[in-house]
Amino acid sequence: MNRTRQSNVLFVVLDTVRKDRLEPYGYERATTPELSRFAEEATVFESAIAPAPWTLPVHASLFTGQYPSQHGADQGSPYLDGDTTLASVLSAAGYDTACYSSNAWITPYTGLTDGFDAQDSFFEVLPGDVLSGPLASAWQAINDNDHLRDLASKLVHLGAMAHSKLASGESADSKTPSVIDRTKSFIDDSDSDDGWFAFVNLMDAHLPYYPPEEYREEFAPGVDPDDVCQNSKEFNSGARDIDDEEWAAIRGLYDAEIAHMDAELGRLFDWLRETGQWEDTTVVVAADHGELHGEHDLYGHEFALYDQLINVPLLVKHPDLEADRRDDLVELLDCYHTVLDALDVDPEAVGMGGDTAGAVARDPSRSLLADEYRAFDGAADLDAGQQANLEGDDANDYAFVEYAQPVIELHHLEEKASEAGIDLPDDHRAYSRLRAARSTDAKYVRADRIPDEGYRLDEDPGETSPVEPADDDVVAATEQALARFEANVGGAWDDPSETDTDDIDALEEADEETRDRLRELGYLE
Secondary structure, eight states, rough: OOOOSSSEEEEEEETOOGGOOOOOOOSSSSOOHHHHHHHHSSSSEEEEEEESSHHHHHHHHHHHOOOOHHHHOSSSSSSSOOOOOHHHHHHTEEEEEEEOOOOSSSSGTTTTTTTTSEEOOOOOOSSSSTHHHHHHHHHHHHHTTTTTHHHHHHHHHHHHHHHHTSSSGGGTSSSSHHHHHHHHHHHOOOOOSSEEEEEEEETTSSSSOOOHHHHHHHHSOOGGGSSOOHHHHHHTTOOOOOOHHHHHHHHHHHHHHHHHHHHHHHHHHHHHHHTOTTEEEEEEOOOOOOOOOOOOGOSOOOOOOHHHHHHHEEEEEETTSSEEEEEEEGGGHHHHHHHHHHHHHOOSSSOOGGGGOOOOOOGGGOOOOOOTTTTTGGGOOOHHHHHHHOOOOSOOOEEEOOOOOOOOHHHHHHHHHHTTTOOOOTGGGGGGGGEEOOOOOOEEEEEEESSEEEETTTTTTTTOOOOOOGGHHHHHHHHHHHHHHHTTTTTSSSOOOOOOTTSOGGGSOOEEEHHHHHHTSSSSO
8 A cells, every 4th residue: 555644643642541431432421522523534443452551651662662571661660761762763754743741651751752852741740850960860770779769669659649639629620721732832833844743641531530610510510529539549458438329420520531631632633623734644542541440349540451441442543544443453552653654754764873773663564554454474573462463373363461560559559558457468469460462352361469360352341250261262362372472572570680789879969959859858868
């Protein structure tokens, strides 16, 4: 196929948004009229699988085209370490690039904004000058140093607390309009002859839920956000019960947050139409992961790989894609190759030396736009997922998901349990690392502390009745696909490597003013 080259790409991530709460996916409440309008000219993917159930590793996969175990950005090492990003490639190819987000993980000190010409998180874990200079350069050393890891944990812990504070009350609805306004300004100011790439993350649907009043009154009338459980760890630890009425209120607030995002996204889409840029812009709208609201007796998006978390919405508008629905399996990390394909950029041909060295090559078998999509036998340099699919002898196609042992969430869960006088058992799912293989028909989840789980999704989409591989050939084939993937990435799990703590004391390079700031914020004694 001769690809229709587009000048621009707008990539929107609706953070923490479940597929089944959007009208294009059959939701009966009018949460997303703008997305419904968009879906009329886009391909709506029914089986898009995220590579992880939380923000950092998923975005790292979007920006590198790699699985979490390949790029390594996870809670144990919360940063991209030397991987060339999609934005770096596009910038080197001459595109104006920008990233606007209200997510605390998408920041310079996690490496996710590397390569963007302009970026603003609209939310700082710390004031910008704290994680700058010597301390910013030492961020990786802090995480890799046993003596300093507690500092890194406190940094992220503060981020969670700050988000909780900033996402509530009068400032609750201030970030998404600002993200949209800044994106419009970036596009308006772009003067590249090639075009632009704008990445946007909208955070409203992430806990806590404090939607603007007009949306709250429509979707959760009479509900006071302060009267419902806004801390998932309280419920998951067993310290807090939630009855059906409260779950209904929580879901109403969640719907209101989605409706607010939809309206703001529609404002951006309308502006692109009015300014004549819509037709020449590839638009990707996805969620990085979903959310659980009591299903499987869980709240939030930790400790599990159920479909409410990993089967995410994905809608793509491009001239070579029909305005239609697709049921075939796709992987969210394929968006990396899809963007390169839409702009006809090949990292190996950019010719900018070190700026694009090490970037994952554009692969038609991973581009949603290509006729060769998922035809992995033609791929030049197979990744672990492609190998696992090719090595199998069954007809199913598989996506793969990884979840390293949580750090911050586990710490918060243990705190809530301790405050309630609850002892978490050693086999609590919060202590487990998880990996999954998923086809359109089945899923198999491997765990290291809790029993593995297999499901026939074609017969049991709610994943309520686990099936043993010995009892079902389709589940058995899925488990075998996961085993092949695990072998290709180096085994089921590896223990974190030992770090020589005598090599570097990162804080020695921080000036006294920075150290004083850290003391004031509670990071140093």
